[in-house]
Amino acid sequence: MLPGDFITTSPLRLQDNVVLDGKRIISTTIGLSDVSTDNVRVISLTGIYIPKIDDLVIGRIEYIFGNSWFADINSCYQGMLLGQDVFGRGSYPTNSEMKNRLGKGDIILAKIANFDRQREPLISIADKNLGKIDSGELIKISPSKIPRLIGKQGSMIQTIEGSTNATITVGQNGLIIVSCDETNGLLKALTAIRMIDEQAHIINLTDKVKKMLESNGV
Amino acid sequence: MGGREANVVLLDENGIRSDGRKVNETRKVTIKAGVLKNASGSAYIEFGGNKILAGVFGPRDVHPKHMSNPDTGILRVRYHMEPFSVSERKKPAPSRREIEISKVITEALRPAVMLEKFPRTALDVYLEVLQADGGTRCAALDAASVAIADAGIPMRDLVCSCAAGKAADTIILDVNNEEDQAGQADMPIGYMPNLGKITLLQLDGVLTVDEYKKCIELGLEGCKQVYEIQKNALREKYFSDGDNN
Numbered sequence: 001m002l003p004g005d006f007i008t009t010s011p012l013r014l015q016d017n018v019v020l021d022g023k024r025i026i027s028t029t030i031g032l033s034d035v036s037t038d039n040v041r042v043i044s045l046t047g048i049y050i051p052k053i054d055d056l057v058i059g060r061i062e063y064i065f066g067n068s069w070f071a072d073i074n075s076c077y078q079g080m081l082l083g084q085d086v087f088g089r090g091s092y093p094t095n096s097e098m099k100n101r102l103g104k105g106d107i108i109l110a111k112i113a114n115f116d117r118q119r120e121p122l123i124s125i126a127d128k129n130l131g132k133i134d135s136g137e138l139i140k141i142s143p144s145k146i147p148r149l150i151g152k153q154g155s156m157i158q159t160i161e162g163s164t165n166a167t168i169t170v171g172q173n174g175l176i177i178v179s180c181d182e183t184n185g186l187l188k189a190l191t192a193i194r195m196i197d198e199q200a201h202i203i204n205l206t207d208k209v210k211k212m213l214e215s216n217g218v
Numbered sequence: 219m220g221g222r223e224a225n226v227v228l229l230d231e232n233g234i235r236s237d238g239r240k241v242n243e244t245r246k247v248t249i250k251a252g253v254l255k256n257a258s259g260s261a262y263i264e265f266g267g268n269k270i271l272a273g274v275f276g277p278r279d280v281h282p283k284h285m286s287n288p289d290t291g292i293l294r295v296r297y298h299m300e301p302f303s304v305s306e307r308k309k310p311a312p313s314r315r316e317i318e319i320s321k322v323i324t325e326a327l328r329p330a331v332m333l334e335k336f337p338r339t340a341l342d343v344y345l346e347v348l349q350a351d352g353g354t355r356c357a358a359l360d361a362a363s364v365a366i367a368d369a370g371i372p373m374r375d376l377v378c379s380c381a382a383g384k385a386a387d388t389i390i391l392d393v394n395n396e397e398d399q400a401g402q403a404d405m406p407i408g409y410m411p412n413l414g415k416i417t418l419l420q421l422d423g424v425l426t427v428d429e430y431k432k433c434i435e436l437g438l439e440g441c442k443q444v445y446e447i448q449k450n451a452l453r454e455k456y457f458s459d460g461d462n463n
Contacts (some may be wrong), residue, residue, distance in 0.1 A: 004375030047370020
């Protein structure tokens, strides 16, 4: 599907990347159409990350302004992390306290807590496993390839993790943290992720990745 | 772009134009999508002798901040001709003509791009004309549209564009540089083929009502031809392994 391409005329519920023109449903982006019994959508093959509530994202703290941190979450908007979210409700941390907790350039794993058209997306690190990330290799791929990296019910990511002993933390915004104790495993995991980014449209990608992981060379 | 040349034969007795084309034939068009790594989306077009590179950034933060719109994103287009794009060096500063073309291209793209999905952001489109041969605004619009689609920005339709005009008292498709200089009329058209809407229509010259209608009809034919090439360029980048749908 390309922008403007006609998908169907049947009265289905519109989901992502489709628009209604009279009675015709047309695609608004480059992608693959997915028409099911009651809804229609186009799975985008390109584009930037648009925050969605409850998405896990990896961000980098850019600056502190007032009572909040602002983080680059690889989107057109900056993630806003409130001081109260970290220090507890009703607290008013000073600038230096905030700086000590999370400084500029720190990498965090966060959840999109709220997003509407009016304000910057609110992110939160108040949950287990969320918060500052101290170690690992940061790698960036196209956000539209993330579903492919995860695979059906996590099959792709399990394949990579299983054969390299690496731990992969995936942010929906296209940033990924890979940590592994063995250098060889780390390199292999990184190669696999880059391979998925470049060849996401190939059908038997899982087999191809498996083959690459099983071979000895990187 | 240069003076008017009176001694060019624009149309010979066999109906063949100065560059060997028929009256209803466009120049050779090739488009390649995704040629630049650092831009969000990009395209390169060769439209006859025109060579244009388009790069898209965004949606991204608006600077200066006061230009941002809380209801919708804003579209900014810069059309720029390189100093070496024409036979005599062009000063690199934006000229009156370039500012005008930037404006008309912005307005031609705006109905297609769904900016309302990205409030408080800007979409920047940079169009660099590397070589000019008449009809650069149409070619630049074609490239811009492909580059925006390549960037993954939601669009209602692609915008395709082609000029029609009048030279040697005949309505012709895709006016080249000589025909533009020595001809009688030049009409660039921007068109959204699936929605059937015209987004750009300019006319330089004088036409009768009949000629005008014929000119639009011919121009839209040209647009549709360009549209197929635009689609192929995007397909080649995204669906080239037979994984077509």
